[in-house]
Amino acid sequence: MLGLIRRKSSWYTLVAIILVLISARFFLRRTGSSLASTGASDRGQDSASAAVAAPGRVEPVSEDVKLSTEINGKLDKVLVEEGDSVRKGQLLAVLVNDDYRAQVAAQQATLAQKQAEERKTRNGARAEERREAEAAASAQEAILEDARGNMERYQKLFEGGATSQEEADRYLREYKVAKAQYDQATQHSLFVSEDTRQEDRDRVSAEVALASAQLEQSRALYAKTFIRAPIDGAILRRYHRAGESVSNSSSSPDPIFALGSRGALRVRADVDESDIARVHVGDRAYVTADAFGGKKFWGQVVRLGGELGRKNIRTDEPSERVDTKILETLVKLDDGQELPIGLRVDTFILTKP
Numbered sequence: 001m002l003g004l005i006r007r008k009s010s011w012y013t014l015v016a017i018i019l020v021l022i023s024a025r026f027f028l029r030r031t032g033s034s035l036a037s038t039g040a041s042d043r044g045q046d047s048a049s050a051a052v053a054a055p056g057r058v059e060p061v062s063e064d065v066k067l068s069t070e071i072n073g074k075l076d077k078v079l080v081e082e083g084d085s086v087r088k089g090q091l092l093a094v095l096v097n098d099d100y101r102a103q104v105a106a107q108q109a110t111l112a113q114k115q116a117e118e119r120k121t122r123n124g125a126r127a128e129e130r131r132e133a134e135a136a137a138s139a140q141e142a143i144l145e146d147a148r149g150n151m152e153r154y155q156k157l158f159e160g161g162a163t164s165q166e167e168a169d170r171y172l173r174e175y176k177v178a179k180a181q182y183d184q185a186t187q188h189s190l191f192v193s194e195d196t197r198q199e200d201r202d203r204v205s206a207e208v209a210l211a212s213a214q215l216e217q218s219r220a221l222y223a224k225t226f227i228r229a230p231i232d233g234a235i236l237r238r239y240h241r242a243g244e245s246v247s248n249s250s251s252s253p254d255p256i257f258a259l260g261s262r263g264a265l266r267v268r269a270d271v272d273e274s275d276i277a278r279v280h281v282g283d284r285a286y287v288t289a290d291a292f293g294g295k296k297f298w299g300q301v302v303r304l305g306g307e308l309g310r311k312n313i314r315t316d317e318p319s320e321r322v323d324t325k326i327l328e329t330l331v332k333l334d335d336g337q338e339l340p341i342g343l344r345v346d347t348f349i350l351t352k353p
Helices: 002-048 098-123 127-159 165-193 198-223 273-278
Strands: 050-060 065-067 073-078 091-095 226-228 233-238 257-260 265-272 284-288 297-304 326-333 344-351
Touching (some): 098 198, 127 165, 265 273, 265 344, 284 326
Antiparallel strands (some): 050 265, 065 257, 233 257, 265 326
């Protein structure tokens, strides 16, 4: 009886082991199928997208604004340093401008003088001037009458032999001088009493307009000695210090500052000519930099260049070819990304086959 019980127990144990083995085999088969499916899915996603790699450089969305002077001169003051944030219209530097300021003051005085002459011409002589001119004419008339009486009396004396020819001629000359002075005083009195002629008014108006234009020209030159920020942004680079000379030359640019907006960043990447057919506006992209380890800074392709050109960015690879043609591609980084302006990065653009 005891042997029968032992045989039944062994049989039950064998059946249990067989059931466990069957269950384990079924579980492994399902797990393997799931893993195989997952692997196929990953491989399919990898094959559905690929990355075009290109070197790039970080820049502000506004691009670098090279700020120079419109006139030649010497820097008197430099008021900002690299890294400073500035507002549009903020004063950044001042040229030596003593001569320009003096020219403005001289033109202001000239304009004031011409305006006074214009008012005088348009208003005519004052009442006091008219009365003064009339009194002067009356005084000269009295002198003339006295000279005429002396001249006539000595002329009769000479004819009667009571005086000499020289004496008679002297009184004749005095009469002629008195007559000329009287005529002059009379003409002046008539002049100040008459209304101003139109041609005189036109002349003084033209002189005022010319003086005003010269003043505005002096002020414009003076204003150009003050270097102001054209945009909101930051000072990316300062090229000159106070005391150094700066020039305005189209053939040889001489910037004082480089400005850029830090509100948004983008990357200017050099895409190799062999990859340009795979890159399109709207493609997602990310950049990495050695200084930030494996961190990815995401963005999107926003513009493709219109023609191929030479490389803008050189890497440190000794095998790099410098004669390769590239297509300049702009990747705008997502908002909130912070990277130093000018940092060299590796750009990866996700494309579809």
